[in-house]
Amino acid sequence: MRRSDIAFWTGAALFLLAVLLASLLLRNEYPFFAGYVILQFIVLAVAWSILGGAAGYVNFGTNAFFGAGVYTAVFLTKAFGAPLLVQIAVAAAVGSLLGFAVGLLTLRMQGIFFSIATIALAIIIETTVMNWRYVGGAAGIQLQRPPVTAPFDSYVKMLFFVQALLVVVSVAITRYIQHSWIGRGLQALKDDELAAECTGVPTLRLKMLACVLSGALLAAAGAPAAMYLQYADPSSAFNLNYSVSVLAMALIGGTAHWIGPVLGAILLGSTQQVLAVTISSEVNVLVLGIMLVLFVVGAPKGLIGLFRSFSPRTGARK
């Protein structure tokens, strides 16, 4: 095992331990409600960056995958009373199938056409769910949480821990991709797909793999949201805001390294949570808008690019 791997897994273990201890010791539930949302955005931003960052295929359909995850959980809860981990696993499977479908789109579409197709995918799935009365249809559905599992004393704390586990899983996968032949292949096809194909890079296989992994993680992040809200309606679950926020997080953080989307999600997610309970008016939308403009103009390669411009040596490291 390399030194960087040891450092990563130690950091991940410490992070999970800190989350677990906080869940067991803190009584105030607000940090868990707010923290859950930030962790959820970390998973979404990291998952998005597998396809959007590494492969350069900009997916505007994050909300389609997220919503599919939410409604998979709703269906499993209503039909079988399935436990949370089963909901997440099945949501990941559904997300990977959707990802496979999106991967097929890349056979014929690139650039803006691919992005538009992903928006269409979101609309198709949302319309389907809207007309699926079993899961509440357009009217929405209220859900009852099952009893909380030990050692947690509240369901939200348990969801917070589960989402932290998903963060570690998604970051580990993204980090592996970045450091392996997959990441190098995706980088090659991002720069020039035809040239990559000609030099023996299996572009189709790589794109399919990126789509499937990204889709699985995006949907898995959505599954616990059903129990977090204990309510689901298509307009909330398939809200375009998820796509826009996740895109902004990945761009603000930078997509050149797996840590970029993590930093972007922490920065933007925390800002959103803080603004929601401080400024709490139209001004918070303005502040986020200004932040985006400043990053696009001042740091087009995101926080990662900004750090690298100050410390040129970091660029050489993996």
Add this chain to the structure above:
Amino acid sequence: MDRRTLLGGAMAVAALGMTSASRADEPPIRIGMSMPQTGGLAAGGKASLLGIEIWRDDVNARGGLLGRKVELVVYDDKSSASETPAIYAKLLDVDKVDLLFAPYATVPTAPIMPLVKQRGMLLMGNFSFQVNSKIHHDMWFNNAPWGPADAWARGFLGLGQKAGGKTVAMLSADQEFAQNLITTARDVAKKMDLSVVFDQTYPPSTAEFSSIIRALNAAKPDIVYVASYPPDSAAILRAVNEIGVGDNVKIFGGAMVGLQFAGVMENLGSLLNGVVNYNSWLPEPSMYFDGTKAFFETYSKRAVEAKVDPLGYYLPPYGFAMGQLIEQAVTATKSLDQKTLAKYLREHVHKTIVGSIEFAEDGEWKETATLEAQFRGVKDKNLDQFRSSGKQVILFPERLKTGELITPFEAARN
């Protein structure tokens, strides 16, 4: 006197002293809520909040509650269900508010119901629809005139049946509120032996309704029940104006959201004539109760500064009434204990500026006060005409009625 007695006496004296000293500068009673101030529900949310703020200023001018000032802790939920759980957790765990008001509308309210039930908190609802039907929270009091779930559809379809209607056409938006209403309406139509000859749901983004209206006309219904949202309500009425609905239609409307808002009403003008639609308050003689006139005088002035609906009939008086309900409960029980307040609210009839309110077991109003009113004599581009009575004649419920239905719809349009 032993040391323990002396110490106990000293503590009691100190506690008494503290109590009397703190009367003057006791902390305010804090009422927490989220309110849509951005997003699709913002227009309603801001107007509703102004109504609550007018009550807060009014009660504070009268010395507050239990001698303490009332303070509102309000956050923007961006009209989204995903924002409210964290906001209400903060209100409870960080801000430690004394009382909770729900946000305007069903979607932002639904996710907080389990939380408030789990924490044993009283929650004053703000125009949600049947949000407690599955949660069964015994400290939920919905401040909305809906009443029993089927009362809304029963009121409108009853008017149609009384006018000789036997067949119904239903047209609804594929969105939460409209779908909840139309589902109930289908059941009510069945119970009333009305035959549903047309039942169409349209996507929320639909902007052009002429083909749908033509298909509806082909079914030759006697009653047309529409559950729509503001942009589609306007588009449907424009399509009806161009194509017409035929002399067979005795009554048209029912649940069209948007026709309660000043901007939409002013824009549509004479196209509104003949439509029978729901509302929560109207400037008709039967709707003035103790304090209603004074409220609207204050609201009209403050609405201009706050840049919200200048008429404010739909939500603001209910925002004020929500404060009145809490004020009456706190004053009568001299307590902020959630269970005590809930018991009082459940067991008494409350006089407010929107009338007398009595709550049923499920926290909804015992009797519906959802008005079905017919637009009459409306002229184009004149907002002030809606301030006078006679422009929206109340047909239902019976106790608030101010006129009779003009039928058929085509005759009422002219």
